[in-house]
Amino acid sequence: MSAAPQKAKAGAEKIAVTVSAVVPLNDLVTRFEFTRTDGADFPPFSAGAHTVVEMRDGDRTRLNPYSLMSDPADRSIYAISVRRDDQGRGGSLFMHTNVKVGDQMTLTYPVNLFPLDLRAKKHVFFAGGIGITPFKAMIAQLEQSNGNWELHYACRTPALGTYADELAEKYANKVHIYYDDQSQAIPLEDLLDGQPLGTHIYVCGPAGMIDWVHATATAHGWPSENVHSEEFLAPQPGKPFEVRLCQSDITIQVGEHESLLEAMERCGVDAPFLCRGGACGQCETDVVEADGEFVHRDHWLDDEDHASGKKIMPCVSRFIGKTLVLDR
Amino acid sequence: MTIQFNNETFRDDYSFRNSDWAIKRFPFPFHEDSYMYSVNMEQHRGGPEGSVYEKRFDVDEHYLSEMRDRALVLADDPLRCQSLPHMTLAGWDTLELIMVSKSEDYPDLFELHRDGNRWRWVNKPMGIDQTFTFLDETTLPCGPLEYITRQTQGDFAVLDQRDEMLWMDAGMVTTQADWSLDFDIGMNFFEWHAPVPLAHEMGIFKRALKFLLNVQQGAPARRLNWTMTVNPLLDTSPENYHKWGIQKTTLTPENIGAKQHLRVELQTFFRLPRSNALLFPIRCYLIAFQDIVTVPKWGRRLHRVVRDLPEELATYKGFIANRPMMLDYLGQYDDGLPTSPGVWPDLGTEPPLQK
Ligand code: HEM
Numbered sequence: 106m107s108a109a110p111q112k113a114k115a116g117a118e119k120i121a122v123t124v125s126a127v128v129p130l131n132d133l134v135t136r137f138e139f140t141r142t143d144g145a146d147f148p149p150f151s152a153g154a155h156t157v158v159e160m161r162d163g164d165r166t167r168l169n170p171y172s173l174m175s176d177p178a179d180r181s182i183y184a185i186s187v188r189r190d191d192q193g194r195g196g197s198l199f200m201h202t203n204v205k206v207g208d209q210m211t212l213t214y215p216v217n218l219f220p221l222d223l224r225a226k227k228h229v230f231f232a233g234g235i236g237i238t239p240f241k242a243m244i245a246q247l248e249q250s251n252g253n254w255e256l257h258y259a260c261r262t263p264a265l266g267t268y269a270d271e272l273a274e275k276y277a278n279k280v281h282i283y284y285d286d287q288s289q290a291i292p293l294e295d296l297l298d299g300q301p302l303g304t305h306i307y308v309c310g311p312a313g314m315i316d317w318v319h320a321t322a323t324a325h326g327w328p329s330e331n332v333h334s335e336e337f338l339a340p341q342p343g344k345p346f347e348v349r350l351c352q353s354d355i356t357i358q359v360g361e362h363e364s365l366l367e368a369m370e371r372c373g374v375d376a377p378f379l380c381r382g383g384a385c386g387q388c389e390t391d392v393v394e395a396d397g398e399f400v401h402r403d404h405w406l407d408d409e410d411h412a413s414g415k416k417i418m419p420c421v422s423r424f425i426g427k428t429l430v431l432d433r
Numbered sequence: 434m435t436i437q438f439n440n441e442t443f444r445d446d447y448s449f450r451n452s453d454w455a456i457k458r459f460p461f462p463f464h465e466d467s468y469m470y471s472v473n474m475e476q477h478r479g480g481p482e483g484s485v486y487e488k489r490f491d492v493d494e495h496y497l498s499e500m501r502d503r504a505l506v507l508a509d510d511p512l513r514c515q516s517l518p519h520m521t522l523a524g525w526d527t528l529e530l531i532m533v534s535k536s537e538d539y540p541d542l543f544e545l546h547r548d549g550n551r552w553r554w555v556n557k558p559m560g561i562d563q564t565f566t567f568l569d570e571t572t573l574p575c576g577p578l579e580y581i582t583r584q585t586q587g588d589f590a591v592l593d594q595r596d597e598m599l600w601m602d603a604g605m606v607t608t609q610a611d612w613s614l615d616f617d618i619g620m621n622f623f624e625w626h627a628p629v630p631l632a633h634e635m636g637i638f639k640r641a642l643k644f645l646l647n648v649q650q651g652a653p654a655r656r657l658n659w660t661m662t663v664n665p666l667l668d669t670s671p672e673n674y675h676k677w678g679i680q681k682t683t684l685t686p687e688n689i690g691a692k693q694h695l696r697v698e699l700q701t702f703f704r705l706p707r708s709n710a711l712l713f714p715i716r717c718y719l720i721a722f723q724d725i726v727t728v729p730k731w732g733r734r735l736h737r738v739v740r741d742l743p744e745e746l747a748t749y750k751g752f753i754a755n756r757p758m759m760l761d762y763l764g765q766y767d768d769g770l771p772t773s774p775g776v777w778p779d780l781g782t783e784p785p786l787q788k
């Protein structure tokens with residue numbers, strides 16, 4: 106059927122917003138709050154969702170995903186907290202140095218790749234550093250529905266413990282903070298053993314922490330459906346390479362500091378995407394021909410797909426070699 | 434326009450009828466002269482004015498009668514509406530989506546007044562004026578999903594999304610094409626689709642699931658499905674097969690034009706914002722063969738589709754035994770002329786029947 110064909114746009118639906126507050130929280134992390142430019146309420150969202158922030162940086166458009174950390178019940182604002190990454194590709198630096206109250210920006214509708222499992226009898230959260238952000242929204246949502254939760258939050262130092270004091274004060278019985286500089290560590294094994302049946306655990310933080318929680322939970326007999334994680338992959342820099350896009354009939358160059366997806370967009374190709382972090386599957390692209398080596402970094406394709414050389418996720422993955430031809 | 438609601442039945446004396454308006458806007462499902470399963474999804478962002486695709490939840494002349502039929506089915510069998518405990522929030526999402534959509538799309542029929550969580554819902558055609566507290570179940574006469582779907586045409590499956598999979602964990606199902614919510618509740622996407630022939634082998638369900646997992650808030654999608662029903666029955670459920678199955682044997686060359694109906698489902702997909710569940714409304718439209726053939730293009734095309742449909746599909750859809758009689762009837766309306774592409778009736782441009 107095609108009753109009334111409409112061409113799908115890449116990415117999620119967009120919302121025009123105005124920056125309503127910029128709140129530095131510590132040396133590295135700043136919170137940005139947005140209201141809708143048209144004055145309407147934001148769409149409701151489910152805790153764990155992220156939005157993709159569109160930044161106009163000169164003639165370059167940066168698109169970075171951030172977890173929504175405001176209270177899902179408050180439809181007047183959306184808020185994100187951004188950790189400055191001086192070594193990164195510049196999106197977080199742009200937010201920290203250029204974005205001011207009153208600026209007009211564009212956000213996408215919320216997309217949730219890290220939802221609460223609403224069947225859970227209890228939710229146990231493990232956060233590392235800036236990984237606290239989705240849990241802020243989850244806690245707000247569960248507080249409203251009388252959900253059973255607890256948080257274990259590892260931070261480098263008290264000075265860098267984003268929202269640590271606030272959370273510990275508000276929910277003294279449910280929040281446990283661990284400071285690296287005081288050699289405190291999450292007692293993961295004990296925590297995993299002591300949970301009631303029907304508990305779900307959630308982890309958000311650095312890759313090493315996520316792997317540690319998954320591996321330990323598996324070793325302690327936890328079913329994988331009860332262990333949830335979210336890690337946004339930032340595209341990693343790499344050697345420049347050339348790609349032929351056969352549907353678009355152009356050959357493009359991917360620079361050292363841009364992703365394949367960004368290079369396609371720069372050259373005017375309307376390629377699909379949602380998360381831009383290797384998790385949602387939306388950007389999956391067929392390989393027509395390849396002579397070289399893939400650098401797969403996504404969480405979407407399975408090992409078999411990776412080995413086949415027939416698919417690539419352009420938002421995070423790269424290529425080293427002579428020829429790459431994609432069906433795009 | 435204001436809608437004139439019919440007073441009609443989908444059982445016993447079968448007084449259901451489509452007006453000329455309803456015939457012309459019927460969602461004819463065949464865009465070409467043949468049919469096979471495909472991953473036929475597209476965006477659900479409106480459609481031509483007056484068409485069934487225009488609004489998020491189409492309301493038509495059958496509204497009140499369909500709601501009466503639903504109430505009768507539920508009185509007999511309360512298990513047609515179920516919601517596992519973790520799906521209550523998705524029920525509120527559904528209620529919110531429908532109330533907001535209907536009050537915006539049909540302001541003369543429905544009103545929603547919101548003051549924080551204090552809501553007042555006015556459904557003028559059904560004579561309902563309800564004040565309640567959003568997210569507080571004790572302030573409604575029944576659960577939120579049941580409440581709103583007793584006032585909305587079409588069946589509803591509410592799918593929880595977990596582990597890269599959809600689970601049928603809630604629904605309101607009284608107008609179904611021979612499947613059962615009570616049987617499918619708790620099943621996943623591949624399990625409840627197990628009886629469908631050919632589509633698994635064609636990789637359709639694998640691709641469809643990937644698509645559905647990625648349906649985003651603010652970007653709903655839709656597709657059409659179809660089957661055949663003898664007599665304008667909404668409730669063709671397995672539970673009641675003993676009542677309607679035998680009616681298939683009552684077709685005669687004399688009554689087939691009036692009794693045999695094409696049954697089309699407009700299926701839509703909405704990401705629910707608070708629960709992250711997926712709402713799957715299945716809206717059923719019925720049309721008698723004698724009404725379809727008043728549109729020359731549709732008469733020609735339906736004959737060709739029914740004639741060439743693979744046997745597996747005709748068997749699964751339950752009309753293999755009646756196919757020869759259908760073809761005798763429809764053949765009278767196929768003069769062999771070519772048909773224009775697309776689903777629309779094209780009454781102004783397609784030639785009248787040449788025999
Ligand atoms: C989550 C949304 C969906 C739900 C709840 C759903 C549910 C069902 C159910 C209950 C049946 C009847 C199976 C039986 O015989 O017991 C069915 C049939 C079928 N479904 Fe789905 N479905 C969904 C989405 C889709 C999508 C996206 C496709 C895309 C191709 C699809 C394709 C089909 C087909 C081809 C049939 C056979 C229909 C016929 O020939 O009459 N379904 N579906």
Ligand code: FES
Pocket residue numbers: 377378379380381382383384385386387388389403405418419420421
């Ligand atoms: S955009 Fe989500 S995986 Fe590439």
